Amino acid sequence: MLWTSKQARDRPLELAWRYMVSADVRRVLAIPSGFRWSEKEFRLWMQRRTALVVERNREVVGFIVFDHTETEFRIHNLAVDPGHRRAGAGRLLVKELITGLGNSRRDRIVTDVRETNSGALLFYKALGFKALGVQRGLYPDTDEDGITMEYRLPRETTDGET
Numbered sequence: 783m784l785w786t787s788k789q790a791r792d793r794p795l796e797l798a799w800r801y802m803v804s805a806d807v808r809r810v811l812a813i814p815s816g817f818r819w820s821e822k823e824f825r826l827w828m829q830r831r832t833a834l835v836v837e838r839n840r841e842v843v844g845f846i847v848f849d850h851t852e853t854e855f856r857i858h859n860l861a862v863d864p865g866h867r868r869a870g871a872g873r874l875l876v877k878e879l880i881t882g883l884g885n886s887r888r889d890r891i892v893t894d895v896r897e898t899n900s901g902a903l904l905f906y907k908a909l910g911f912k913a914l915g916v917q918r919g920l921y922p923d924t925d926e927d928g929i930t931m932e933y934r935l936p937r938e939t940t941d942g943e944t
């Protein structure tokens with residue numbers, strides 16, 4: 783469908799997630815996050831299929847990297863391009879862990895946040911995470927403590943189970 787410039791301007795901005803692929807790595811490296819990760823690190827997580835990107839109108843604007851055990855998800859890195867923040871992109875990625883990739887046996891999502899990263903702390907709080915504890919000196923590069931944030935996943939019930 784062809785859009786007039788006014789229609790295009792007024793069109794709601796579409797957000798969508800997908801698994802990270804090789805072609806995304808350069809783009810995600812350019813998104814500032816709390817860590818200086820190498821291309822190799824992103825590729826490793828990508829190959830394990832534990833890295834997602836979020837697109838806004840088909841442009842990659844953010845990513846999340848996580849892993850999981852039988853009982854929990856752990857978010858290792860999450861960032862949205864500064865020009866696209868506060869548009870729901872971060873929420874979409876975390877919600878995907880909460881719902882789409884959910885597994886009835888996993889009962890929580892955890893992550894650590896630098897104590898001075900108030901934006902991220904408020905973000906996780908807005909999504910329903912709670913502060914679980916402080917890890918002294920978790921970030922030696924900036925001499926900061928880490929705040930562990932936890933989201934309790936609702937237990938799914940199957941036939942007859944409670």
Ligand SMILES: CC(C)(COP(=O)(O)OP(=O)(O)OC[C@H]1O[C@@H](n2cnc3c(N)ncnc32)[C@H](O)[C@@H]1OP(=O)(O)O)[C@@H](O)C(=O)NCCC(=O)NCCS
Pocket residue numbers: 814815816858859860861862863866867868869870871872873874895899900901902904905906908909
């Ligand atoms: C944290 C981060 C991923 C949030 O991504 P985002 O796409 O901007 O977040 P969303 O738009 O989905 O925000 C959802 C809600 O979280 C809250 N929130 C998000 N950023 C916030 C901020 N800076 N201050 C206060 N509340 C905030 C708001 O309630 C927001 O809803 P609203 O915009 O309707 O008020 C992003 O700010 C970022 O990339 N920060 C730098 C990297 C980082 O700190 N990563 C996390 C630790 S690894």
